[in-house]
Amino acid sequence: MQRYSERALLTDLYEVTMLQAYYLRRMNQTAVFELFVRRLPDGRNFLVAAGLAQLIDYLESLRFGEDDLAWLRECGRFDPGFIASLNDFRFTGDLDAVPEGTVMFADEPVLRIRAPLREAQFIESRLVNLIHYQTVVASKAARCVIAAQGRTLVDFGLRRAHGAEAGLLSARASYLAGFDSTATALAAPLFGIPVAGTMAHSFVQAHASEADAYAAFAQAFPDNATLLIDTYDTIAAARMVVPLAHWLWEEERTRIKAVRIDSGDLGALASAVRGILDAGGCPDIGIFASGNLDEFAIAALVAQGAPIDGFGVGTRMNTSSDAPYLDCAYKLVEYDHRPLRKRSAGKAFWPGAKQVLRRARSDGGLQEDVLALADEDQPGDGLLQPVMRAGKPLAAGPALSGIRARVRAQIAALPPALRLLKATQPYPVRVSEKLQRLAGEVDAAQERQAAMDQARWEQDAE
Amino acid sequence: MQRYSERALLTDLYEVTMLQAYYLRRMNQTAVFELFVRRLPDGRNFLVAAGLAQLIDYLESLRFGEDDLAWLRECGRFDPGFIASLNDFRFTGDLDAVPEGTVMFADEPVLRIRAPLREAQFIESRLVNLIHYQTVVASKAARCVIAAQGRTLVDFGLRRAHGAEAGLLSARASYLAGFDSTATALAAPLFGIPVAGTMAHSFVQAHASEADAYAAFAQAFPDNATLLIDTYDTIAAARMVVPLAHWLWEEERTRIKAVRIDSGDLGALASAVRGILDAGGCPDIGIFASGNLDEFAIAALVAQGAPIDGFGVGTRMNTSSDAPYLDCAYKLVEYDHRPLRKRSAGKAFWPGAKQVLRRARSDGGLQEDVLALADEDQPGDGLLQPVMRAGKPLAAGPALSGIRARVRAQIAALPPALRLLKATQPYPVRVSEKLQRLAGEVDAAQERQAAMDQARWEQDAE
Structure with missing residues (x-):
């Protein structure tokens, strides 16, 4: 039997139900998802990204064990052909991510998955579970280090x-x-x-x-x-x-x-x-x-x-007792070359595959970040770097000593007010014009589609 | 390799260092430890005890695997004879506990371990880890059930x-x-x-x-x-x-x-x-x-x-976001037939092996609890029941359906004000006279011992 922490069924049931619906409709074009934090907890000025090493282990080892498939057969709501297809289910996609120990701010993607839709969707629950918790703790612990x-x-x-x-x-x-x-x-x-x-x-x-x-x-x-x-x-x-x-x-x-x-x-x-x-x-x-x-x-x-x-x-x-969770989300930003976003109240996000460009002053201190489309030509260091291609890691992960050095250097480079233990003027994260324009286009296209939908269904209903 | 969640080394290092000190001094008389919550989180009126099933699994399966022993040998701070003794280390003691789903209040033991000192001490970290988290969640979830x-x-x-x-x-x-x-x-x-x-x-x-x-x-x-x-x-x-x-x-x-x-x-x-x-x-x-x-x-x-x-x-x-942890402690209350407690500021506890006696009114509603010594003859239902003897469970644990029924019944029997979502007059938990007397005696004995110690060391120092 596999360790419970490595079972494919350590996921939300809806990942499996959506997979079946995609399977029945033969939907599996390339999807791009990004994980980001919508807003920082009260009193916080930055996050420290962590958990990537455990995520890579998960993605590399993901498969449905016989126990998992047996339960899916027993529970009666899944199609036999669909269950059989899970025998070969693997993560074969690409992962780009900021290195562990990178200081991050609201709305900035900490990782990007590009994979066939079913794979990119299915990994959501455990991916968030692994990155969220270590980021919560590293962000809290970094504040203790500053204080000490x-x-x-x-x-x-x-x-x-x-x-x-x-x-x-x-x-x-x-x-x-x-x-x-x-x-x-x-x-x-x-x-x-x-x-x-x-x-x-x-x-x-x-x-x-x-x-x-x-x-x-x-x-x-x-x-x-x-x-x-x-x-x-x-x-x-x-x-x-x-x-x-x-x-x-x-x-x-x-x-x-x-x-x-x-x-x-x-x-x-x-x-x-x-x-x-x-x-x-x-x-x-x-x-x-x-x-x-x-x-x-x-x-x-x-x-x-x-x-x-x-x-x-x-x-x-x-437990990060004053902020035991982050308002993070793993969102579909592109499907089959079509950039996407949702517009739910208070939960809209930026469409398309993105990059974070970090710009430093001449003394090495951080100046501003720019949230841009991944293929934009913008000055600054791109924080998201290739980590896995076709389901395989490109290189061994960095040693913990290297990650510690990165955290130290990045916190030292923060504007001094951001190292205070209370909230201050947020670090500047600018959204590129091209990205802002794309968001408007995506919303307009979705509204046109909704109007056509509505008209069609009203006609059908008559 | 064992699952990481079942490794004996999933513990605080001090459990191992204390064990070595006990081994070298040949200390291993019977110890009694109890787990209790010192005070309820702000705004809370009761707890729901949970996690006992996973604790029993842990205690039954506890052993040092070859991986664990290899690390102890490598790390250089442990005695070879001590490490060899861990080959046969098992939990052979007794566990008494309140059934899962029991409504509990501050200072009331949710479980009692009676075992040779080294076993009773070593299990502390994972025991608390298992009982604490499920109790945190069950207590929060019960409030959602009341609200819904x-x-x-x-x-x-x-x-x-x-x-x-x-x-x-x-x-x-x-x-x-x-x-x-x-x-x-x-x-x-x-x-x-x-x-x-x-x-x-x-x-x-x-x-x-x-x-x-x-x-x-x-x-x-x-x-x-x-x-x-x-x-x-x-x-x-x-x-x-x-x-x-x-x-x-x-x-x-x-x-x-x-x-x-x-x-x-x-x-x-x-x-x-x-x-x-x-x-x-x-x-x-x-x-x-x-x-x-x-x-x-x-x-x-x-x-x-x-x-x-x-x-x-x-x-x-x-995450029980408004109260992500409980102020709980697993404390030595008796060693080699000698009742004990500490007196640290704000962290004193009641000495001796105890029982919680719950008294109901004639209509079935809860009236008061009495915290008493385990061997006192007091009216009321004793909440702590025998669960394991000599390292073995006495019976199969209850089904989740039975635990759910217990929670429902116990919450229905609470004084109505305690079911409010805000803190109210605490439920009455009385401390028996015999227990209060014993606490005074234990403190006096410890003070006498401390004075003798002090005198001896000052003499030695001259």
Whole structure:
């Protein structure tokens, strides 16, 4: 049996019903779909695109397994010829996309699929599912990185992430956005991400005394122990760490790496604990903070000068709690060489296969983006690049280290106001004249068609 | 290779580091942990417990695969004897839990693990991950069910759910909370949940005309077609559906089931479309609405009498967008027969193995819950029931139909104010005198121990 996350039926049923309707009408000309975000969440100035590596895996491995076909036969609403046709169903199309770690804005396509209609349509649900979530997390995590101003950041969020895949992929997305490591162990063998781990309150509780717990942990992980000091009384625990640290050094030549504070007024406690450790001759023991942190809490602690060396950031980053979803859409922009768009209230989009041209100033800072037709000759760097052709990746994907470097460089190149944690004047994204003209033509053609339709049906009805 | 979602390393690294420290100290007496929610999200009056079936699967199948052990060996920080001991690591403990679909309140344990310390500790991360997410979704979905007052509800949220498992498990959690079906196809073969699906805007766009698209779909799914009518102009599309419906009936004896509106002022459009369909002799064509819906939007549409027969509810339910996480914790309450708790600021909890006793009035309505020690003799129905003993489930889990019935009955038994969509006077959860006394004793014992510790370390330091 396939992994459930790789089953073709991990999709919306309507992808299958539409496929059957296309099959019965023999519709399968070339379609172009694009994925974009309609508007940024409140308070946000940019997105960080992520998830492309997992999308490529999905597109390469997409096939209906015997389990999937058996269910389609059993459920009684599908045509046998149609079901048989799914035996050979593969993704054979082209994918163009912005590289992972690219900073993006509203209305800009992050990827473009050009494929036979049925393939391009069917992949919608899982494609959005994969790109949306990692983009949500990378965009949130990048804000934490900005707020932390160089302090260590560790992803702590597996337990309250929304399921297994969210736990794993948020470790990846936060790392590529600039986090230093994750607590999620499986992210190390699967993605090569550094992992970090300390102890839980239960570890302190289970020992006969807090000092016993600290000694046991330090002896199990010489030179690498971070001790959790807020189980009972943070200040009293810090006072106990001082003689323990000296004893461990003198008896066993072992150092304590850090202490962790997970509750209370983190800034005030960190200052008091720093004072106790320094006065006790332990200036090398670091202070790590965790507990309900996000970019706002981190920025506040940094602004007040709290002596905190690193932050464990969990739930609020992994669920992107203030903006847990993006208003994104995967839309048909061309079918059989005919550019298209819909006009639904508040949900119109730009027709035709497009490109984003990014223009920089002479100092390397970003100046503006232009949303244009893919075949327009416009100055600027085209963000969408060829990734797959005829269903095959053109090259191995970039290493996570390269993606991290891209995020760093792109955020550094943003106009400074866009790096603030509150919404500011949006980054300028201009729509080319040719694209604006095309949109008007597409709407006019659709209106003519609708009028003809209406007339025909009214005539039929008479 | 195991599925990633079943790998033992899908856990926080600290679960492994603590295990090594326990191994080296030979600590493995019986521990009792409980999972509870510290406080309800803003605006919420109750939770619906969910996820137990997936937790049982996890506990039964937990083992370190060769891949997991290989990584532990490679990463260099673990003791070879410890790693070898993980070869035989299994969950051999007891699980008591409230049945899925039980209505719960703050501070009440939803489950209790009693097992050798290492097992009880190690399972923490994935246990919380599994119970937390489904409880988040079931609690949100139950509010949508209350708001919909009997109208059909369909889960539409796979694409913006946080990953594959979230998509699948939110289909399950929303169905058990009372949704009628899901659009996520794989939920049918995996969980036996009814699935529903219509068409996307792209389907309308790809056809030469809107009427062609509708005819193609109706012919592919006779008597079962729901037509999406907001791609260009909702009112014009509804006017076209009337003659099309008559034509389909006269030519092919096929009925159109419903139309779907996905944008704009859903209430006003539904009224207008209802008028057009009724005036055109199509009173049997239903109206289905979708687009940014949650319990508040549904309640507003129902209150204004919008003629909507069913709602597709996606992103805001699957991400629980107004409360994407619960402040839940899995805490050690007893070790080696010693009751325990921590006292961290704002994060204290009740010590000892506990039970929740639920008391009903003579009319069946809920009166109050009592949080008591598990061995107290208190009136009321004990919510926590034996589920696993010595690592094995005691019985097959209940069918989803039974869980749905439980949710319905429990929500019907709530004091009416608690069924409102805004926060109200909290449901009374009393803490037994014996439990309050025990908490005081545990704190006093810990303080004595801390004082002894402090004195000893200060002496050592001199």
